[in-house]
Amino acid sequence: IQKENLKELQRLVDKLHPADIADLLESLPLEDRLLVWGLVRPEYDGDVLLEASDAIRETLITDMGAHELVAAAEQLDADEIADLAPDLPQDVMEDVFRSLPIAEREQLRAAMSYPEDAVGALMDFDVITVRENVRLEVVLRYLRRLEELPDHTDQLFVVDRNEHLKGVLLINKILVSDPEMLVADVMTKEMITLHPDDKAQDAAHAFERYDLVSASIIDHDKKLLGRVTVNTVIDFIQEKAEYDALNLAGLREEEDLFAPVLRSVRNRWVWLAINLVTAFIASRVIGLFEDSIEKLVALAALMPIIAGIGGNSGNQTITMIVRALALEQIKAGSAWKLIGKEIGVSVVNGLIWGGVVGLFTFAIYQNVELGLVMMLAMLLNLLLAALLGVLIPLTLRKLGRDPALGSSVMITAVTDSGGFFIFLSLATLFLL
């Protein structure tokens, strides 16, 4: 029966697209995953590795011999090998490198030289170039001889003899134009060009805004280096969104769902440690007021309300500001305007929610002064949250850091410790 099932499974795997195989592998516990991995057609190995997430890819590579890995890598283009390179053993990479034709070696070296968040890392070298002084008819004959065009070829690149980019010839334009016309008369000179050192994020914005399928990459002399295609951009956008989401939750990277326990612990410990430090600080702030709490124990039950709502409100502000920074919507002059607005919001919220909290406190403890202190503390903590909710991301940006990273932890630390301090010191001043 085992054998029957295996045959069935083999048939199933044979019918799947590499991307679907990668997905299937991610959803399987390690043992089953390696069983299925063994059934994948060797010619798909490279593509599946490419499509799999980092954590899964590692488990697959560990399972493969050096020979298999070299064979898998050789099926891929230079830019794709560059994506795999960080995960491949040194000796495998050397073998792969030696097996490549000279031109591709150059491409691989170029692709590996760019940082992960640069346009160069998204570059694809599969471009078709034409000269501007030929007729479309000649271009058509040339294309026919190629037998197949690279994926996502929506335009050909018009270059001079020094490979300098002169314009682009849209495929759709070729189809609707008279074959007797010259490339120079049909090509477009208005085009989006990227530099390999541009931020990948900016390329993604350009694709989104201008609805591109591909865009050229040129160096500072306008020499054509390669192109970026929309499928790579989609992958980049998805990975970026995922990375942000994971980071917000305090996970260092995406995790194999079935990773061994100790691996998961390693992926998660940094943020827990940071949070522990901020929790210790908050705890010591409360410790300062132990005398007050001993005299009026209701303070202990009420203080988390002030800290909690402050944290929430601060995170709302931070999210707004981080989004606006990512979209470059904040100009130098508008910081004060934004702080003004957020302070306005927190005054209104402070009065509304402070009032609710004050009434709640009065209802439970029958103590008017305690209710008023709650209301005032809430208002002040929301003001603190608003002010730092704007200032933390703006400062991180000014220091050249990613404002999305860590600003949520910081604001929560401030509104916790700050909230406890504000509430307990007001209570000590007015109630005891």
Next chain:
Amino acid sequence: IQKENLKELQRLVDKLHPADIADLLESLPLEDRLLVWGLVRPEYDGDVLLEASDAIRETLITDMGAHELVAAAEQLDADEIADLAPDLPQDVMEDVFRSLPIAEREQLRAAMSYPEDAVGALMDFDVITVRENVRLEVVLRYLRRLEELPDHTDQLFVVDRNEHLKGVLLINKILVSDPEMLVADVMTKEMITLHPDDKAQDAAHAFERYDLVSASIIDHDKKLLGRVTVNTVIDFIQEKAEYDALNLAGLREEEDLFAPVLRSVRNRWVWLAINLVTAFIASRVIGLFEDSIEKLVALAALMPIIAGIGGNSGNQTITMIVRALALEQIKAGSAWKLIGKEIGVSVVNGLIWGGVVGLFTFAIYQNVELGLVMMLAMLLNLLLAALLGVLIPLTLRKLGRDPALGSSVMITAVTDSGGFFIFLSLATLFLL
């Protein structure tokens, strides 16, 4: 001087792409925004409205007369008008509708009939169809007569006389094939087809996996209805990522950076109210133990540590599970395996961080039993976080809800109230 500046500004605006104008408008306070909006060429009005975010679009539409709005809408395709429709006044929509040719009226009605998260809402009607029994040469002549092809035309759709989809003819295939060949011999029958009722999320996955530029939409009889193109998919992915990020922070929708204070308050109040309720509950849990806190006031200073780290750890688990659910990686059988793994992680974390917290407590309060109670409470709260971090999203999914929505608030509520309860009751049992 004012006039000089206006002229300068007019020149600048005239050079911008509609998407860039929309971005510029978003970054300006209301008064300046309306000034620039007045300078935009009328023929760009429709595109700018389309590119602007909901909050900004509203401020622009409020500023326009009915005539201007009708004129702007008339420049757009039916599927684009459908995107604007919810924001347009009723009488404007009626005028627009009446001004459309019959065929486009049908398309507009169709486009407006699908829910926002369905493939139908992404549909574009600009398709080129050909018959399978003609030569490529004839197709080429036909295309040449069109003078311009719709954007993102990477394939033509091959249909029979009843508009039933038979296959697709890739543009790149036309270019490299002999013009004497028949469409039937060059077309591909293996193709991705979508249904208008499919989830837009699934279409996005398909584009990402199979590197598509466009895909056909057919009804259940295989009749061709329209297509989806990659630019729409990118917009969808971006909007989804943004929506998720805003929701996580407790913002109902994206906010105009310069919105009036009361508008922002309205956008943010729901989550603050929900959090206030959970904070009240946590406060009452502490209230149950006021006698214990009175006797040992250190408890008040220590309890936020237990609650805080529990919340962090629970959010890590939830993020993992929500991501895996979104990628359909969790099969029926794996829930128990996942719970087992997360419990393993929290036992290890509980022992490590519980130990650290216990030592910290001992160092400050010189009380061994208190340190042990802290350690045990930490361990138990992390276990609670792990268990519910898996169960909450799985349950939401089973109930047919989006597991990304609200699960973070729920886990925090559980680890706060639960953490206070576990710690304070252990302390009452063992220390007093």
